[in-house]
Amino acid sequence: MNKDIVFINPLAHVRYEFNPLGLQLLAKSCKDNGFNANIIDLANDFIKENKIFDNSTKKWIEDKIKDIDSDIIGITVMNASLPWVEYIIKVIKNEDKNKKIILGGPQVTALQSELFKLFGNQVDYLVVYEGEQVIVRLIEFIKSKKSVSDLPNNVYTIDDDLQIKYSSIGYEKVDFGIVEDIDFSDYKTSALINIEVGRGCPLDCYFCSSKIINAGRVEYREANVFVEEAQKAFLNSENSKVVISFNHDNFLSNKRKFKEFADYKLENNYFFPYVCEGRIDALDFEMIDLLYETNCRSIFFGIESGSEKIQKLSRKNLRIGTDIFEKVKYMRQKGIVVELNFLVGFLEETTSDLMQTIELAGKLSSIDYFSAPNHSLLSPEPGAYITSVTSQVDYILRKDSVFYKDLINSSMPIQSYNSKFFNHLYMIKNKNYDIEVMGVTASKYFEFLKFFHFTTKMITEIWNKTYTEIFEGILENEVGGYISVVIKNMKDSLTVLQEEIITYELQRYWSITGRTDEQPFMYEYPIQMIYFELLETEQLFYDLQKYLPKKTKVRMA
């Protein structure tokens, strides 16, 4: 039977399966209102079918979306998926220009009618903000062939005279949480299931578009509703390692709501593991205890910068001090994985500010192997303050990014992209330092903290070097070259086992990052067993003399 609407979840660049919450809500809302709807989930199919980005990717997409059995197609758009959305639209309209295409999602809300400059009348409707109610009204509108004057609120279209029409000025407040009981059965094998906790963040960091995307609104679902939904999805999952991902821009910003959640989960003895994200300053030690008791496995925090100046200017306003360090340490003692993210490339950032980030990230990584921070290069997000004060001529293509490589490998027309729309491929020029050099070095540095955890400890604790000096070493050398310099210069102060730990981290790094080397490797100590124990109990690192030599062959996987 023909569907009233088919939704498409386009490709982006995440390498694991997850359910597209926004589209699930829209599809359920359509069904609740008597319309037939389904989702073509390209992002997840791509992973399930073990696809890689190459010359066959476009053909794979074409095969998936040809013969869509509906005249109305809704596509969700975020910055990272826009190139694929553009391609999907071309394929659909080439096949049948009468099919109606509706776009919605964060990138549409952020760019609003500007997107018509990219798509012209290839796209029929742009829906901004939340879509649960609008989509129903829009399908009714399209099916009844009403005139443009009856266009539902929060929808842009282009009329017959090529004029952009928008039915409401500003944001129409829609009811939050009107769609219930969404179906997770298509995601039974996913290791991660997204469950919505709420939307929006009360803050206004200058690099973030959250305020625009959620129209300044902050919402929470009732604890009993979202915890029950999570428990049901968890019980129905066929993946024994499944983890619930609680989606909210700032899960921890409301302590009362957080405690309601924890109480409900504990009272009902729901043990499902979960992950979430939040601001580290919203967290106190009581909440960490609750995170632990409620089986939180991992939590993501944007730390952004080690510089007080940048914290203020960017309006992130985190206080850089022992507080962050103590909280991360306590979470690690409780066994919670702590994902810390830094941003590199703030407009006003000087080399000295950047080195404060490098130092803070290094110190946090020293807590233990599972506290290694990550980073992103600051991108000009539409809707963010920073983008409004940045000229497009200062956008620099990020040729080192995975995202860029995926698109190049798939023969996508990157050269023709307008950076304003495809911002996710770009970083911003910095007047104080060369962002291309520093950006690449920062990527190497954060990779170094992750792969060379014990080497970093030796460099800082035995050789008394600073993290800034490590950064400078990497700036001048490839990681492998830098390690050779380290071993050469530290040789006199290293024991055989310490030197073997460094060599093992290097060979492990080469193996994980796909570089080949002659195998097997010979060690004087049972290095794999020792390394595993060190990861488990960091403290053993300070007691290496307890290990006895035993010649060992190591073959990397």
Ligand code: B12
């Ligand atoms: C959880 C989350 C993730 C998860 C899951 C992502 C997902 N798509 O579900 C993970 C960790 C994977 C992730 C990754 C990234 N994320 Co993220 N993420 C979020 C977060 C916090 C919640 C998303 C969510 O579930 N929202 C709830 C659902 C219900 O909302 P929704 O999807 O927007 O859908 C509603 C409307 O937009 C609309 N709608 C959506 N699609 C459509 C389609 C049609 C036809 C219609 C009519 C309406 C419509 O109706 C829906 C219901 O109201 C948001 C913040 C936020 N508030 O949205 C950021 C956010 C979406 N992420 C963002 C970014 C930048 C990223 C990354 C690019 C980060 C990075 N540097 O790698 C990656 C890329 C992801 C990818 N696909 O490759 C940005 C997107 C900005 C933009 N302009 O596109 C956001 C908005 C955060 C921010 N403020 O900057 N993210």
Ligand code: SF4
């Ligand atoms: S970066 Fe985080 S804290 Fe800042 S506005 Fe965005 S969601 Fe809120």
